[in-house]
Amino acid sequence: MNEEHLALPDAQAQHPAPSSHPKRRRLSxxxxxxxFALVGAWVVVIAIFGILSPGxxxxxxxxxxxxxxxxxxxxxxxxxxxxxxxxxxDLSVVxxxxxxxxxxxxxxxxxxxxxxxxxxxxxxxxxTVGIINGAFVVLFNIDPFIVTLGxxxxxxxxxxxxxxxxxxxxxxxxxxxxxxxxxxxxxxxEFYYGxxxxxxxxxxxxxxxxxxxxxxxxxGRKVARLSGIRVGRVRWGCLMxxxxxxxxxxxxYTGTTGAADPSSGTxxxxxxxxxxxxxxTTITPGRFNAWGSFIAVYFLVTGISGLSIxxxxxxxxxxxxxxxxxxxxTLSQIVKMHQERSQPI
Amino acid sequence: xxEGVVVRHLSKTFGGQRALDDVSLTILRGxxxxxxxxxxxxxxxxxxxxxxxxDPDPGGHLEINGHAVKLPLRPGAFRMLGLSFVHQDLGLLPxxxxxxxxxxxxxxxxxxxxxxxxxxxxxxxKAFERYGLMVDPSAKKVEDLPSVQRALLAIIRAVEDMAExxxxxxxxxxxxxxxxxxxxxxxxxxxxxxxxxxxxAASGASVLFVSHDLDEALxxxxxxxxxxxxxxxxxxxxxxTSTDALVELIIGRRLEALTQFQRSEDPGGxxxxxxxxxxxxxxxxxxxxxxxxxxxxxxxLVGSGFEEVPYLMFGATSAKTGHLTVGGVDxxxxxxxxxxxxxxxxxxxxxxxxxxxxxxSLTVEDNLMLQVLGRYFKTMWLHTRQLLQDSRNVLKxxxxxxxxxxxxxxxxxxxxxxxxxLAKWLQTGPVLLLVHEPTQGVDVGARHQVYEMLRMAASGGxxxxxxxxxxxxxxxxxxxxxxFASGELCDELVGxxxxxxxxxxxxxxxxxxxxxxxxxxx
Numbered sequence: 084m085n086e087e088h089l090a091l092p093d094a095q096a097q098h099p100a101p102s103s104h105p106k107r108r109r110l111s112x113x114x115x116x117x118x119f120a121l122v123g124a125w126v127v128v129i130a131i132f133g134i135l136s137p138g139x140x141x142x143x144x145x146x147x148x149x150x151x152x153x154x155x156x157x158x159x160x161x162x163x164x165x166x167x168x169x170x171x172x173d174l175s176v177v178x179x180x181x182x183x184x185x186x187x188x189x190x191x192x193x194x195x196x197x198x199x200x201x202x203x204x205x206x207x208x209x210x211t212v213g214i215i216n217g218a219f220v221v222l223f224n225i226d227p228f229i230v231t232l233g234x235x236x237x238x239x240x241x242x243x244x245x246x247x248x249x250x251x252x253x254x255x256x257x258x259x260x261x262x263x264x265x266x267x268x269x270x271x272x273e274f275y276y277g278x279x280x281x282x283x284x285x286x287x288x289x290x291x292x293x294x295x296x297x298x299x300x301x302x303g304r305k306v307a308r309l310s311g312i313r314v315g316r317v318r319w320g321c322l323m324x325x326x327x328x329x330x331x332x333x334x335x336y337t338g339t340t341g342a343a344d345p346s347s348g349t350x351x352x353x354x355x356x357x358x359x360x361x362x363x364t365t366i367t368p369g370r371f372n373a374w375g376s377f378i379a380v381y382f383l384v385t386g387i388s389g390l391s392i393x394x395x396x397x398x399x400x401x402x403x404x405x406x407x408x409x410x411x412x413t414l415s416q417i418v419k420m421h422q423e424r425s426q427p428i
Numbered sequence: 429x430x431e432g433v434v435v436r437h438l439s440k441t442f443g444g445q446r447a448l449d450d451v452s453l454t455i456l457r458g459x460x461x462x463x464x465x466x467x468x469x470x471x472x473x474x475x476x477x478x479x480x481x482x483d484p485d486p487g488g489h490l491e492i493n494g495h496a497v498k499l500p501l502r503p504g505a506f507r508m509l510g511l512s513f514v515h516q517d518l519g520l521l522p523x524x525x526x527x528x529x530x531x532x533x534x535x536x537x538x539x540x541x542x543x544x545x546x547x548x549x550x551x552x553x554k555a556f557e558r559y560g561l562m563v564d565p566s567a568k569k570v571e572d573l574p575s576v577q578r579a580l581l582a583i584i585r586a587v588e589d590m591a592e593x594x595x596x597x598x599x600x601x602x603x604x605x606x607x608x609x610x611x612x613x614x615x616x617x618x619x620x621x622x623x624x625x626x627x628x629a630a631s632g633a634s635v636l637f638v639s640h641d642l643d644e645a646l647x648x649x650x651x652x653x654x655x656x657x658x659x660x661x662x663x664x665x666x667x668x669t670s671t672d673a674l675v676e677l678i679i680g681r682r683l684e685a686l687t688q689f690q691r692s693e694d695p696g697g698x699x700x701x702x703x704x705x706x707x708x709x710x711x712x713x714x715x716x717x718x719x720x721x722x723x724x725x726x727x728x729l730v731g732s733g734f735e736e737v738p739y740l741m742f743g744a745t746s747a748k749t750g751h752l753t754v755g756g757v758d759x760x761x762x763x764x765x766x767x768x769x770x771x772x773x774x775x776x777x778x779x780x781x782x783x784x785x786x787x788x789s790l791t792v793e794d795n796l797m798l799q800v801l802g803r804y805f806k807t808m809w810l811h812t813r814q815l816l817q818d819s820r821n822v823l824k825x826x827x828x829x830x831x832x833x834x835x836x837x838x839x840x841x842x843x844x845x846x847x848x849x850l851a852k853w854l855q856t857g858p859v860l861l862l863v864h865e866p867t868q869g870v871d872v873g874a875r876h877q878v879y880e881m882l883r884m885a886a887s888g889g890x891x892x893x894x895x896x897x898x899x900x901x902x903x904x905x906x907x908x909x910x911x912f913a914s915g916e917l918c919d920e921l922v923g924x925x926x927x928x929x930x931x932x933x934x935x936x937x938x939x940x941x942x943x944x945x946x947x948x949x950x
Contacts (some may be wrong), residue, residue, distance in 0.1 A: 290810040292801035299798060303787035309744055309778060310798050311770035369789070419789075 117418065121365035121375070125382045132389030139392045143269060150274045151263065153384045155180075155336045157277035159351050160358045160376045161284055162328035166227070167359060167371050168288060169321040170301035175216060175231040176329040176355070178238030179209050181348035183333025185242045187258075188251035188343035198255040202334055209330025212238065213323030220322065221315040227322070242345045252342035262338030273335050277377070280328070284373035297321065298370070354404045358383055361411035368418045383407055431494065432457040432634035433511075433603045438488035440473050447473040448484070449658040455603060457493075460625055460635040462645040462652035462666070465678055466899070466932065469655040471638055475605055479513055480505050493601060510602025512590035516611055518582040522571035526563055526581060527552050529570050533589045555588050559624045576617035579609050580624055587628050603634045610644060611731040622648040640729045642671045642678075642936050656680045675936045679929050701860050701891050706750035706761060708733070708740045710915045713749075718860070718891040723882060725902040725926075726895040728912030729935050735779070735895045738862035742769045742776040754860060770799070773859035777849055779868055781842065785849050788838030792828075793819040795837045796848050799856045826851045827877060843874025850881050861885060864895045879905050899931040911935055 132140040139145065159176055166173045183205040190196040190204060212234060219230040263271040288294040299307040300317045308314050332351075337343045361382070362375030383404065390399055433455045440448040448470045455461040465471050476482045478490075480501035490497045492509050506513070520529050527545070530552045545566075552565040561580050563573065570578060583606065590602040606625065610618050625648055629635050639645045645652050646666045654661040654677040661677045699717035706714045710733030718724050728734040739745045741752055743764030750761035754772050766776070778784040786795040796819050797804075804815045816833055823831035826847045828840070837845065846866065853861060866882070867875040882905055886892050896902055902909050903926050911919035911934045919934045 290812070292805045292810060295794070295801055295810070296798070298790065298794070299787060302789055303783070305780075305784045306787050309742070309766050309776055309784055311767040313767055 117364075117368045118366055121361065121378055121382060125378065125385060128382065128385055128389065132385075132392065135389075136392055140389055145388065145392070147266075147269050147271070149381065149384055149388050151271035152339070153380060154271075154273035154277040155332050155339065156351055156354055156358070156384070157377060157380050158280060158328060158332035158335060160355045160362070160380050161277075161280055161373060162325045162332060163355050163359050164284065164362075164371055164373065164376050165328070166318070166321045166325045168301050169297050169318050170304070171220065171227040171318055171322065173216065173227065173231045173322060173325045173329075174352070175212060175234040175238060176325060176332075177349045177352040178235040178242075179212050179326055179329035180333040180336060180351065181242050181343075181345065182238045183209055183330035184337035184343040184348060185246050185251070185333075185345060187334055187337045188254050189245050191255050191258075192251055192253045198258050202258075205334055206327055206330045209326040209328070209333075210323055211326070213326030214319075216326070217319030217322040221319050227318075239345075239349065246343070246345045248345055250342055250344040252340075254337055254341045254343070256341065258334075258338045259341045262335055273339065276331075276335065280331075281373045281377045288373065353408060354380075354383060357404050357408035357411055360415055361407060364411065364414045364418050369415070379411070430457045431455075432459070432492070432601070433636075434489075434491040435474075436489040436491075438474070438477065438490075439485040440470075440477060440482060441485055446658050448477075451655070451658070451660055453653055453660065453663070455634045455636060456650075457601060457634055458629050458632055459650045460629045460637055460648055462649035463636055463638045463655065464640070464642060464645055464652060464674065465655035465661075469678075470658040471655055472607075473658075474655070475513070475607060475636075475638065477501075478506060478511060478603075478605065479503075492603070507589070510590055511605065512586040512602060513605045514579075514582045514586045514607065514609055516608040518578060518609075520570045520578060520582055523569060525566055526568050526570060526573070527565035529581065530555075530565060530585050530588070533585070551588075555584050559584050559627055560620075561624075574617075576613055576620055579613060579621055583609065583621070583624060583628075587633065590633065601632050603636060604628060605636045605638070607638045608640065608730065609637075610639065610641065618644060640731075640936075642674050646671065646674070654678055671936070675933055678936065679932045700755060702753040703737075703741065703761075704751040704753070706737065706740055707748040708736045708745060708750075711736050711740075711912070712915045714912075714917050716910060716917065718893065720891060721886050721889050722907045723886050723892040723894060723905050725906035725909035725931075726893060726912065727897060727899065727902055727909060727931060727935060730897075731914075732912040732935075733915040734910075734912035735864055735897075738776055738864050738893055738895050739778075740764075741860075741893070742766055742774055742862055744776065744778075770856070773857075775853035775856060775858035775861045777846075777853060777861070777863040777866060779865035781845055781849065781869070782838075786837050786845060788836065790837055791833060792823070792835050792837050792840065792848055793833035796822060796833070796852050797855075799852060822851050822855065823848070826881065841871070841874075842869040843871050843878070846870050846878055847874065847881070850878060854881065854885055858890060861890055861892045862895075863892065865897065866894065867896075867898065867901055875901075899928040899935075902926070902931055903928045 129141075159180060162176050163173060186205045186208060187198075187201045190201040191198050196204075216227065216230055216234055219225045220227045262273045265272045267275060286294075288297065296307070296312050297317055299310065300312060300314050304314055307317075333348065336348060358379040359371060359376050361379035362377070363369070363371045364375070365378060366372050366375040386407075387400055387403060390403065391397070431454055435451060435453045438448055438451045439446065451470070451474060453461075463471055463474070473482060477484050477499075478501070480503040483500035488499055490499055490501075492511075497509060501509075521532065524532075527549050531543075531548045549565050556563055556565065559580070561577065561584060563577055563581070570581065573581065583604070586604055590604060610621065613621065622644075625635055625637065629650075637645065637649055646669070649666050651663055651665050652669070652674065653663040654674065656678060657680070661680055664673070664677070700720045702715075702717035704715045710731070714737065716724070726734040726737055736745065740747045740750065740761060741764070743761070743766050747761040747764070752759045752761050752764070754774070757772070759768075759772065769776070782788060793816060797815055801810070801815075804811045804818075819833040820831055823833065828844045828847050828851070837848070840848065850863075850866070861882075863882070867878055870878060879901070882892055882894070894902065894906060906926060907923075909921040909926055909931055910917055911921070911931070913935075921930060921934065
């Protein structure tokens with residue numbers, strides 16, 4: 084009995100592949116059932132809420148809200164996605180988001196800096212945070228989970244300091260204009276920012292040589308290093324990209340309301356994690372991927388939106404997102420086990 | 429003397445291959461019994477059966493102190509039977525104190541919820557005193573101990589665990605299994621260890637001493653059993669035999685003559701690759717050179733350091749000193765790193781396939797094409813269809829089965845994985861290919877395909893360094909073999925001299941001392 088479990092690697096090594104009967108089974112990566120299960124689930128969720136409250140849920144206005152209002156979450160999820168592909172957690176993304184939003188408000192409203200310069204400064208701040216995170220992770224070989232957890236708290240501290248713990252409103256209307264007021268096909272522009280970013284990451288990780296190498300860094304550091312990939316540099320770069328994108332999410336967040344508050348941004352962390360893990364179970368199951376994350380965000384938001392239309396209290400959001408994260412991680416584990424089992428041998 | 433542990437007719441089959449074949453062995457009480465043999469001769473399989481890690485084939489018998497024990501053993505059951513193991517890595521936790529390590533076995537299994545550290549410390553002190561180990565149990569962390577004291581700590585701990593389970597008026601009467609305990613020890617420190625081992629046997633326990641070093645085995649053991657190809661080649665009394673006689677038993681006659689490749693006759697070409705004064709963790713001042721199209725074998729016993737060479741040359745581990753010349757350009761090996769090595773036309777196929785060779789959870793295509801992705805990135809776009817097509821062709825060309833690029837890499841058998849990884853590097857057209865144990869865990873059929881791939885590559889002008897402890901493999905593919913001992917280059921075999929037996933003879937027969945003498949004499 085125990086031999087079967089313990090000696091598995093050995094036993095596998097000594098069995099040649101069953102070349103005599105090549106299984107003609109489509110492998111999981113090409114398995115449409117697995118790939119589009121989440122899209123199907125999304126349709127089902129829409130149908131259920133549509134039946135429960137057709138008048139309020141199935142309206143163009145509601146969908147415009149769903150798509151438009153959550154671009155911040157989409158961008159933040161994509162920010163989280165990049166270091167995750169390289170095998171690192173970045174918990175500081177919501178700190179960067181909040182600080183970027185607050186910097187914008189403080190600079191633009193209180194210091195009268197033109198909005199364009201304020202935006203550049205916010206993105207530079209995001210990059211800097213990424214550089215600092217990367218320095219600790221790469222140069223001192225510290226677990227990024229811990230580094231970014233500390234960084235997150237530091238950033239929130241800075242936010243409280245520069246804002247004096249108050250909400251600052253009155254940010255330049257031109258920003259608000261370019262984020263939520265202008266619409267294309269009835270959907271606020273910010274939705275398209277998220278979409279463009281998603282396309283960019285899909286292209287980068289799927290269709291450039293550099294992007295594919297990042298995956299090796301995430302899955303097998305030693306293999307990547309021996310294959311000539313500069314592992315430290317890649318991880319560092321991913322943390323920088325994550326900082327810059329998180330800053331962008333913060334700019335969009337402030338642009339949505341024209342104001343920045345010191346605390347609400349942190350509530351995005353959990354939904355972003357839920358989305359990125361749920362996204363890893365779809366499109367290319369078993370791998371974190373941009374389109375999966377994108378779809379997962381809207382799947383989750385549709386659920387929340389439907390629940391709130393049904394008049395369910397806001398604490399349900401916490402139940403929903405927290406539950407979704409756990410279920411998403413479990414699902415990705417199941418996908419992995421299923422893939423392993425469906426392999427020949 | 430009384431019989432301690434008796435093994436009869438023990439066999440073990442892995443996927444059709446016999447790793448152990450009808451092995452019988454008697455270890456007396458109070459005896460230090462040696463177990464020697466080449467890699468793959470079945471030593472570790474035998475030990476793993478005693479540890480309950482492998483289930484033996486039906487039909488084997490095990491007796492301990494006159495009582496028959498039912499096989500297979502459950503994992504962990506060995507403790508109750510009075511068996512105790514010290515493996516090569518010693519199983520110590522370096523950051524904990526000596527006493528914490530000493531009682532780790534008890535702490536992890538006890539049902540008592542309070543540990544009385546005072547009592548445990550006294551106990552440790554008493555045991556150390558008995559075997560002459562001068563260490564303060566609570567003051568020192570294990571990482572601060574010299575290597576010989578670490579080894580002794582692990583051994584004394586094993587004896588104490590054994591005594592606790594199974595005592596006869598305070599005397600341990602179990603079996604202590606020492607698996608290569610001296611590999612990481614300086615030669616000068618082994619005497620102290622041997623004394624402790626003798627003391628343990630004198631107190632009534634049996635000791636099974638597994639070693640590669642025949643001089644050592646003869647020095648410490650009463651009798652030595654030699655395994656060859658899974659069966660017992662003989663059991664000899666140490667005082668009535670010699671190292672040479674043991675070597676003969678270990679090598680035996682060659683079982684099967686595999687196709688011998690035509691060795692490339694000295695083409696008289698210039699050496700294209702040269703290594704000078706390479707020093708690493710174990711090896712010191714190693715220099716050699718390589719001709720175009722030559723396959724150079726590096727070998728030696730465990731601990732001789734030969735296996736460090738490819739990693740040092742590739743910059744995977746950093747060298748203390750050393751220079752590498754490739755194509756007339758000199759490179760400082762202390763500053764070498766893998767990315768640089770690849771740029772100058774090197775490739776490394778590491779022994780650890782799972783962890784360092786390929787990523788199991790990615791696809792075969794991902795692993796196969798990693799180095800050449802750039803070629804498929806044209807007009808800002810990775811041409812994935814062509815990538816898939818080409819990878820399928822490469823898989824077919826090297827007879828990887830199944831030739832499915834989309835499959836997870838880990839789903840391939842060891843041999844097919846190795847073919848994929850070799851093909852991965854051959855696509856880059858390296859000038860110098862470094863391989864370490866290229867056929868470890870590779871079945872016989874695929875093994876030959878790997879040899880052919882290496883030979884083909886060499887005939888195309890590539891220089892190959894093959895670090896391996898498989899003498900047969902070296903004799904089949906190498907044009908020249910360098911033998912290492914104690915971190916130094918001590919012997920060279922060329923042309924007709926290269927045979928499996930000759931290599932083994934130089935590895936064992938050379939011995940550490942004589943090799944050192946030879947170096948001093950040069």
